[in-house]
Amino acid sequence: MNKLIAIWMLFGLALPAWAGDEVKLEDIKLDTSMAAVERGADTLMNVCHGCHSLKYVRYRDLLTAGIDKKKVDTWRGDQALDTAMTGLLPDDTAMQMYGKIPPDLSLMTKAREGGTNYVYSYLIGYYITAEGAASNHVFPATRMPDMLGISGATDAAQRSEIQHKAQDVVSFLAWASDPHEEERRRLGFYVIAYLFVLTALLYVVKKQIWSRLKK
Amino acid sequence: MSNKIIQWIDHRFPLTSFVKHELTAYPTPRNLSYWWNFGFLAGFVLVLQVVTGIFLAMHYKADIAMSFDSIQHIMRDVNYGWLLRFMHSTGASAFFLVIYIHMSRTLYYGSYRAPRELMWWTGQGLLLLLMATAFMGYLLPWGQMSYWGATVITNLFRATPFIGDQVVVWLRGDYTVGDATLTRFFALHYLFPFLIIGGVMVHLVALHTVKSSNPSGIDLADKDNIPFHPYFTSKDFYGLGIFLIVYCTFVFFFPNSLIEPANNIPANPMQTPNHIVPEWYFLPFYAILRSVPNLVGGVVAMGLSVMVFSFMPYLDRSQIPGGAHFRPWYRVMFYLFVVDMLVLGYIGYIPPTDSSIIVGQAATLVYFTLFILLPYISRREEQWLIRRGLPPEVQALIVSETREISKYPKRRRRGDTT
The missing domain is CATH 1.20.5 (Single alpha-helices involved in coiled-coils or other helix-helix interfaces)
Structure with missing residues (x-):
């Protein structure tokens, strides 16, 4: 038995060596309340939906979830309630602007290792490099600009406001991935x-x- | 009234005698522990998978342009579709967990030994069918891991001598995994469970011929056998309750922990995921595959690692009853095997590095060495145990059961027909 324990301990020592050099993700406590989801929806519709689709979510699903009907009506415009929340950016324009089509966000928090922590860390992971260009700690190859503006925010109050915004967006995406x-x-x-x-x-x-x- | 109906049926079909022979009078060793619950649980999960699967098939579309969307349709729009889908995806893991425990019990107690070799071999056949069914089912959601997993595994058939490339095309129905692969995997994923049900019937007929083994490892006299019903029906249902608590905890609270994040991205043949990893229940065998640097060698090693269990009735040369229970050397080998499986599983999960490959190769070596050394060790252990004497309580049990059986030969349970 002692031998077994010794083997496992040796094994345990070897683990960190294999963990690799992945970026450490922020650990957030996900706020699943409808208030947070609704605030997240506000930000997402203003900031993200211009380029990103949520093709598995329909405007009616937002109503069912309890988001204010007036808001939903504004967002959908003259589209029917059962319309999917497809993106507003045509594919070829996206290819010209970013060289790729922005990914659909319906399953984003489920589709990345780290889930909600990954998406949050990514959103606030922007910084200005020594050369003065924007980059991202979590996903350096990203083509998305720093939409929440965290890289330019210097004072604590502003940063904290952006972090809250990012948390709410993640709350909404978590709801959207698993309604x-x-x-x-x-x-x-x-x-x-x-x-x-x-x-x-x-x-x-x-x-x-x-x-x-x-x- | 109901008596009359039963009489009418009995006149034409052996209903009452069947129920009596296989259930209410079926003799079962009274000393079975809870490790003997897992055969029943495997049967229960099989039914669960078939039922949820049939309902999922009513909403699923086997078409590469629609299958990923149809899963989201099930998850979001179908009434309780999320429940059906999570029951089915969690059920696959539950099935393997239950089967692996069932097999471990057989290995630990030496239940594969005569006269139960056919039970062990039909079980081995059922394991292969289960693995094939799970593998094909994993392609159906058409996620990144579905696609690349199927690509990697079908590609292994390239190792077939002379006609490797043709076999791969024949399996896929195309040069790459595509629509033809998806539709045939769906058809076979629907068919195989019914083959499994047929195999289970054979497994059960064999069981009811040789009867259950028991922890003591010796045939018990009549007085130590009790009717299956109500004793073991009540015990099985209590075990089922415990199982359902664990299963439902996963279904309702952690269903996504059993689904790889990459499988929530639609299949994309142009983009390989960073790290292709199979479901947890294939990891030890996958690690063995990766431990051999050559394709053919790896495939042969992986195939052998699954099929080697069949040889257990011949590899184990010891007649000492009770499996690992009364055999200290075999017990060490058993636990070493379990630890080795866990190491292999972990190595199969992580991306390969120089050091992990070496650990994987060492674990693969240990895996096969245990089987290769078993004939020698089991024979030496038997000699040693006979010289040293079995524990007194085992000796006493063997003596008393033998006396009982010779005193009442008619009441022996083997070949029991009344």
């Missing part, structure tokens, strides 16, 4: 509670039946 999550968790508590009671009863039944056996 039934809250329902799933709510139902999950009932299911698990039910299973605990059921399993306890099954245990009693088993005990009772086996007690009939002679030793």
Whole structure:
């Protein structure tokens, strides 16, 4: 047994060597409240939706989630409620401007290693290099400009405001990637509670039946 | 009234005698531990996968232009589609977890030994079918990992002698993984579970011929066998409750932990993901594949690593009952094997580096060495145990059970037909 432990400890020592030189992501506590999701939607519609689509989300889904109807009506304009939130930037214009088509954001927080932490760290990961160009700690090859303006923000209050904005955008994207999550968790508590009671009863039944056996 | 109906049926079909023989009077060793619950659990997960799978197939579209979207349609628009999908994706992992525990129990207690070789071999066949089904099912969401996983694995068939390239094209239905691959994988992913059900029937008929093994490893006399129902039905259902708590915790609270982030990006043949990694249940075998620098060698090593279990009835030369329970050397080998599997799993998960490749090769060597040394070690261990004497309580059990069986030969459970 001691040998086993020793082997595992040796193994543990070797782990950090393999962890590689990945960037350390910020650790955020995701605010899943509808207020945060709605604030995130505001920012996203003003700042991101010009280029990025959310093709699996329909305007009606925003209403169902509880976002103010007036806002949704403004965002969709004369499009029907069941229209998907496709991007406003034509593909060839995007290719001319950025050399690539901006990725769809419907599943963004699920589609990256690190999830919501990754997206948040990316959004606030912009900085000005010594040569005076903007770059990103998390994704240096990014073609997206620093839309929230974190690289130019110097005083603490301004930075904190941008960080809050980024958190809200992430809250919205997390909702968009898994709109039934809250329902799933709510139902999950009932299911698990039910299973605990059921399993306890099954245990009693088993005990009772086996007690009939002679030793 | 119901009596009359049953009589009517019994006249034409052996309903009552079947239920009696296979359930209410089916003799089961009373000393089975909870490790013997996992066969029943595997059957339960199989049903769960078939049922959720059929409902998913009603909404899924096997077409490379539509399949990724149809999964999102299921996740977002279909009523409780998210539940069906997460039950099915979590169910795949649950299936392998249950089967691996079921196999570990068989290895630990030596249940593969005579007269249960056919149970072990049908089980091996079922494992292969399960692996094939899981692999093909993984292509269906048409995500990046689906696409590249299928590309890498079908490409391994290039190792087939003489006709390698043709075999790969034949499997894919095209020169690359594409629409033809997706539609055939979908068709086969729907078919294979029914082959598995057929295999399970054979597995069960074999079980009911040789009866369950038990922790003591010796055939128990009649007095130590109890009817399956109600004793083991109640025990199995209690175990099912525990299983469902674990399973539902994943389904409702951590379903995405079992889905690779890259699989939430639609398949893109022009862009390879940074790191192609299979599902956790294939990782140890994947690590063995990667440990051999040559394609053919790697494929042969990986195939052998799965198929080598079949030889266990011949590799294990010891007649000492109870498997690892009463065999200290074999027990060490068993735990070494489990640790080795975990090391291989970890090595299969991380991107290969110089040091990880060496660890992987060492673990691969340990894996096969354990099987190769088993005939020698098991025979030496048997001699040593006979010289040293079995523990007194085992000796006493063997004596008392043998006396019981010779005293009441008619009540022996093997070949029991009443």
